Amino acid sequence: MILEIQNLTQRYGSFQVLAIPSWAVDYGIYWIQGENGAGKSTLFRTLAGMLPSSGDIILDQKYNLKDQPVDYRLRLNLGEAEPLYPSFLTPGDLITFVAEAKQSPVGQTEMLIEALGINYLKNSFGSCSSGMVKKVSLAVAFLGNPSVIILDEPLITIDKEARLALFNLIENYHAKGVTFLISSHQLFQQEGLNVTASFALKNKNLIRIEAV
Numbered sequence: 211m212i213l214e215i216q217n218l219t220q221r222y223g224s225f226q227v228l229a230i231p232s233w234a235v236d237y238g239i240y241w242i243q244g245e246n247g248a249g250k251s252t253l254f255r256t257l258a259g260m261l262p263s264s265g266d267i268i269l270d271q272k273y274n275l276k277d278q279p280v281d282y283r284l285r286l287n288l289g290e291a292e293p294l295y296p297s298f299l300t301p302g303d304l305i306t307f308v309a310e311a312k313q314s315p316v317g318q319t320e321m322l323i324e325a326l327g328i329n330y331l332k333n334s335f336g337s338c339s340s341g342m343v344k345k346v347s348l349a350v351a352f353l354g355n356p357s358v359i360i361l362d363e364p365l366i367t368i369d370k371e372a373r374l375a376l377f378n379l380i381e382n383y384h385a386k387g388v389t390f391l392i393s394s395h396q397l398f399q400q401e402g403l404n405v406t407a408s409f410a411l412k413n414k415n416l417i418r419i420e421a422v
């Protein structure tokens with residue numbers, strides 16, 4: 211299994227959002243669905259190690275987020291739904307910083323900048339359009355050599371050209387062994403991306419949606 215969850219619970223104060231006794235996926239592209247407020251972003255942030263949680267999350271059958279947080283985080287990337295960056299920072303600074311932290315191979319940043327059409331590298335985020343900020347956040351999600359890339363609502367605010375570029379990146383990375391968890395309120399199949407399986411986040415748990 212590439213990603214495994216055991217006895218995961220997550221809460222904001224006394225409000226419980228997640229209770230996932232057991233869930234696992236092998237190599238694939240998975241669509242995570244759920245109504246507004248179901249807890250998708252909370253689940254993704256938890257899997258990315260951004261929110262403390264109870265339970266076990268295991269990557270590649272050997273990296274437990276609790277016990278090997280550095281190895282785990284090197285191999286799991288998250289592209290947030292509504293990324294927020296300090297307004298004084300530039301996309302170039304952010305990409306360079308994350309590329310170093312994620313041990314990005316030579317040429318990868320240039321490839322991603324070119325593929326996603328990021329042309330405001332030296333302007334601060336404060337002067338970037340929301341679509342440009344989203345494209346930078348997507349580029350950052352592809353840096354390094356991840357086993358798993360999680361994309362939370364990757365299609366919001368980006369134009370058709372960037373959408374096609376994103377689907378190409380997903381397919382190329384997947385062909386090289388990367389597993390994807392993607393949430394979207396849009397239908398992927400209609401957009402031309404084939405998924406291995408779909409799950410719904412319902413009643414705090416992840417339930418497989420059987421194909422019809």
Ligand SMILES: Nc1ncnc2c1ncn2[C@@H]1O[C@H](COP(=O)(O)OP(=O)(O)OP(=O)(O)O)[C@@H](O)[C@H]1O
Pocket residue numbers: 222227244245246247248249250251252253
């Ligand atoms: N920082 C927070 N503090 C308290 N409650 C929160 C916080 N973040 C989210 N919540 C609550 O947790 C629940 C799950 O929110 P989350 O954003 O994970 O849902 P979602 O499935 O991603 O929703 P959407 O499809 O609308 O983006 C919601 O009821 C939300 O109000």
